[in-house]
Amino acid sequence: MHSLLYVLIYGLIFASLYGIMTVGFSLICGLGGFFDITLPAYMMVGAFLIVKMDPYMGHWSVLVVIVLMGLLCLVHYTLFIRPQRDNPYRVFFATILLALGVESVMAVLFSAGYSFKIMPLLSGTIDLAGVDVRRQLILGGVIGWAALFALLYLTSHTNIGRAIVAIPQSVRGSQVVGLDVVKIQMLVYFVGGMLLGVGAYFYGGYIGVSVHMWGYPMIIMFTITTLGGLGSIKGMMLATLLIGILEVAVVTWIDPRIRAFVLLGVAVAILVYRPKGIAGIRIG
Numbered sequence: 001m002h003s004l005l006y007v008l009i010y011g012l013i014f015a016s017l018y019g020i021m022t023v024g025f026s027l028i029c030g031l032g033g034f035f036d037i038t039l040p041a042y043m044m045v046g047a048f049l050i051v052k053m054d055p056y057m058g059h060w061s062v063l064v065v066i067v068l069m070g071l072l073c074l075v076h077y078t079l080f081i082r083p084q085r086d087n088p089y090r091v092f093f094a095t096i097l098l099a100l101g102v103e104s105v106m107a108v109l110f111s112a113g114y115s116f117k118i119m120p121l122l123s124g125t126i127d128l129a130g131v132d133v134r135r136q137l138i139l140g141g142v143i144g145w146a147a148l149f150a151l152l153y154l155t156s157h158t159n160i161g162r163a164i165v166a167i168p169q170s171v172r173g174s175q176v177v178g179l180d181v182v183k184i185q186m187l188v189y190f191v192g193g194m195l196l197g198v199g200a201y202f203y204g205g206y207i208g209v210s211v212h213m214w215g216y217p218m219i220i221m222f223t224i225t226t227l228g229g230l231g232s233i234k235g236m237m238l239a240t241l242l243i244g245i246l247e248v249a250v251v252t253w254i255d256p257r258i259r260a261f262v263l264l265g266v267a268v269a270i271l272v273y274r275p276k277g278i279a280g281i282r283i284g
Contacts, residue, residue: 005131016240041098
């Protein structure tokens with residue numbers, strides 16, 4: 001019973017952390033109809049910025065980095081994505097190369113074998129039904145789920161949110177009715193970048209910050225986006241909950257060394273048997 005509670009509690013918390021990392025990735029990929037693999041690498045950059053700025057700015061560094069991450073992703077869209085956004089294959093392979101380039105640069109600037117620490121906002125643990133949980137993780141979980149439900153409301157009850165959902169279904173139709181596709185894509189990249197900054201703080205604070213920390217989040221983002229379906233916030237929320245609980249269950253009851261293998265297996269199975277995911281929309 002204790003292990004089941006552990007899996008459910010930590011699964012819910014990690015689902016929120018993965019969700020806040022993935023929602024920007026999912027929105028961007030759903031809006032453009034392509035996978036931008038550079039985004040997890042930029043999250044690593046944001047984590048390193050927090051580490052280096054924290055001694056001078058304290059916890060204010062987190063807010064500064066969140067804004068900087070939004071600007072970084074906006075510049076990334078303008079320079080690398082916008083010129084080739086109509087060719088998803090070119091975007092996919094170009095962003096893979098760019099992500100590897102970012103990792104190489106960070107490996108030169110920082111020791112590849114060293115993990116840096118991020119100071120938490122909250123220290124200590126809380127006992128939840130006999131399970132000790134870090135206060136920092138609970139804070140991340142609350143922020144994560146709040147952000148997810150806020151984005152769900154945005155895409156369901158606001159004009160800009162409806163535009164974000166409508167564009168992937170028909171870019172030409174969206175242009176006909178007067179939507180500025182480029183400006184909306186720029187907005188999504190900026191917001192998605194800020195969410196990556198939040199994810200960089202909480203995820204990097206939990207596992208440590210290193211030049212290789214972006215690899216596993218890339219698997220998480222790809223799996224959740226594939227399972228939930230491109231362009232669907234509801235599907236992504238359900239997928240992130242399932243993946244969070246599945247990962248903790250594998251680590252707790254089976255073997256932590258195979259968690260990436262299990263998640264990749266889920267992604268492959270979804271691509272083969274249900275390419276649209278749980279609640280994906282048609283990309284046209």
